[in-house]
Each structure stands twice: as C-alpha cells, then as structure tokens.
Amino acid sequence: MRLLILGPGYSAQAAVARLQEQAETITATARSAEKAEALEARGIEPVRLDDAGSALADATHLLVSIPPGEDGDPGLDAVRGHLASARHLASIAYFSTVGVYGDHGGAWVDETGETRPKSKRSIARVAAEEAWREAASGAGKPLAILRLSGIYGPGRNALANLRAGTARRIVKPGQVFNRIHVEDIAAATVAAFERHLDGTINVTDDEPAPPQDVVAFAAQLLGVEPPPEIAFEEADLSPMARSFYGENKRVRNARAKSELGLSFAYPTYREGLRALLEAGEGGD
Numbered sequence: 001m002r003l004l005i006l007g008p009g010y011s012a013q014a015a016v017a018r019l020q021e022q023a024e025t026i027t028a029t030a031r032s033a034e035k036a037e038a039l040e041a042r043g044i045e046p047v048r049l050d051d052a053g054s055a056l057a058d059a060t061h062l063l064v065s066i067p068p069g070e071d072g073d074p075g076l077d078a079v080r081g082h083l084a085s086a087r088h089l090a091s092i093a094y095f096s097t098v099g100v101y102g103d104h105g106g107a108w109v110d111e112t113g114e115t116r117p118k119s120k121r122s123i124a125r126v127a128a129e130e131a132w133r134e135a136a137s138g139a140g141k142p143l144a145i146l147r148l149s150g151i152y153g154p155g156r157n158a159l160a161n162l163r164a165g166t167a168r169r170i171v172k173p174g175q176v177f178n179r180i181h182v183e184d185i186a187a188a189t190v191a192a193f194e195r196h197l198d199g200t201i202n203v204t205d206d207e208p209a210p211p212q213d214v215v216a217f218a219a220q221l222l223g224v225e226p227p228p229e230i231a232f233e234e235a236d237l238s239p240m241a242r243s244f245y246g247e248n249k250r251v252r253n254a255r256a257k258s259e260l261g262l263s264f265a266y267p268t269y270r271e272g273l274r275a276l277l278e279a280g281e282g283g284d
Contacts, residue, residue, distance in 0.1 A: 001193075002088070004059040005029065006052060006075040007066035008039065011095060011151060014186040015063060016044070019193075027055050029066075049074060053082035056089065061193050064094045067121070068128035076131055083139035091196045092136055093144045093189050098178060098204060100126050100147065104249040106174055111147075111200045111255055119243040129200075142198035146188055149204035149251055152272065153182030158218035159273060159281045162227075167219075169212035170245075172232035176208040177244075178251045181266035191260040201256050207268040208250040214269050221277050 001023045005012050008028035016026060020043070027045045029052055030036040036046035047055045049066075056062065056079050066075035083089070101109050102116030117123045129145055136143035152158075161167035180203055188203045212229060219226035232245060256262045266272035 015189040144192035144197035149178035
C-alpha cells in the first residue's frame with residue numbers, strides 16, 4: 001500500500017495508525033511548515049495540496065478528509081485532473097457526513113434515504129459527494145463515501161468536556177444525534193480499502209440518543225453532578241452549533257455491517273465512554 005491522504009485530521013490519523021504497518025509509504029498534505037514537521041516526525045511524507053496531483057501518480061490508495069468550502073472541494077480540485085492517469089490507484093475513501101440527510105423529523109434513514117440538507121455546510125457536502133462520484137466514475141476508480149456521524153474519541157468527548165467545564169446539557173424535546181468513535185471510523189476505512197468498496201456507507205453507532213443523556217452518563221461515570229439542563233431556546237449557541245439542532249434523524253448502519261463486515265467496537269456511547277474512562281480520559 002502506498003497511501004495518499006488529503007487532510008490528515010483527527011479521523012484520518014486514527015486510520016493511519018491502523019494502516020502504517022502495512023503501508024510502504026504514507027504521504028499527506030500539510031498547510032504549514034509546522035504541520036509538515038509533525039507529519040515527518042510520524043514517518044509521513046508531507047506534500048503541499050497544490051502538489052497532491054503529482055503525488056497521486058504513485059499512490060495505490062487515496063483517503064480524502066478535506067471538507068468542501070463555499071468555492072467547491074479543494075481536495076478534488078487538486079487531484080481531479082490526475083485521477084484517470086493514476087494507474088496504480090486501486091481505492092478511494094472519502095469522509096463525508098450524515099449531515100447530508102438533513103432533517104427527517106427524527107425518523108430513521110439509511111443510504112437510500114433522501115438528502116435534505118439545510119445548512120450551508122451540508123449543502124456543500126452533497127455537492128462534493130456528487131462531484132467525487134462523477135470524477136471517480138469518469139476515471140474508472142472505486143469510491144467509498146463514508147458518511148460519518150458525530151465523532152468522538154480521545155481528547156474529544158463528554159468526559160473531557162466535563163473536566164474542562166465546557167459540557168452542557170441542552171434539551172430540545174425529541175432531538176437525537178448519532179455518534180461514532182474514531183476507532184470505529186478507522187476500522188471502516190481499513191475495511192473499505194481492503195474490499196475496494198464502491199458505494200456509500202453510513203459509519204455510525206447503533207443508538208441515536210439525546211445529547212443531554214450522553215453528558216449525564218459521562219457525569220455518572222466520573223461520579224460528579226451533571227450540569228443543569230438548559231432549554232434549547234435559552235441556550236447561548238453559535239450559529240453553527242444551533243444549526244446542528246435543526247437536523248433531526250436516526251441513522252441506520254446495517255450496510256456497514258453487511259457490506260464491510262464491521263462489528264463496531266463501540267456500538268453506543270456507553271461502551272465508548274467507558275473505554276475512554278479506562279484509558280484515562282476525564283482524569284485529573
């Protein structure tokens with residue numbers, strides 16, 4: 001495996017940890033000299049995004065973790081003209097989001113469900129997914145679109161938020177969110193590459209739950225009082241945070257289990273938070 005990563009962020013780094021042993025080379029984009037040095041320290045060759053197209057020529061696998069912007073998808077812009085000529089490229093994995101489904105009034109949705117994006121970022125994601133499908137199909141390359149739900153893991157979880165004093169229990173009746181542990185994202189990425197998946201998969205947990213319940217459970221694990229409940233209408237939220245509450249749905253993961261053979265290590269937030277606590281998260 002010769003892996004090229006566009007956007008080596010939190011989830012992509014978890015995938016790298018699983019792929020590093022089998023990878024002959026790993027190359028990843030870096031936006032600054034400091035980020036390039038950090039990649040080199042981990043044995044990853046840095047490359048500027050503008051030069052990613054040239055780096056693709058030798059890659060066998062491409063992982064895309066760069067979000068689209070108002071002007072389109074910078075990752076696709078960097079490699080679009082090089083996909084067809086990338087003769088070694090056997091598999092592409094693209095990290096998208098379940099936000100593309102938009103609002104379904106709390107109903108269950110799967111990969112066949114209608115996309116009803118409301119926020120600008122979700123609208124941009126739908127457009128980016130379609131652009132990647134068109135580009136990959138035109139180049140004859142399999143493309144796995146992995147739609148991720150709310151990501152948590154080491155350093156990014158309700159336990160850490162409670163210790164930092166930033167956790168809040170915001171209550172909007174009927175509101176639920178799916179979540180996914182970053183290690184389950186990594187497992188899905190490896191499986192998508194191994195199977196040369198060509199299609200769309202929801203990578204999400206088994207149990208969509210109200211956000212205030214997750215905070216309360218984390219507080220229980222830590223043996224502390226949970227923060228008081230705050231009505232959604234009274235919560236001081238950024239426009240982006242508030243927009244998340246405008247999209248309510250329950251996302252199914254049956255295809256991930258059947259087509260990728262996944263058995264989630266953390267099927268609900270309870271298993272995930274317990275494991276994080278055992279690993280030292282939320283400690284003093």
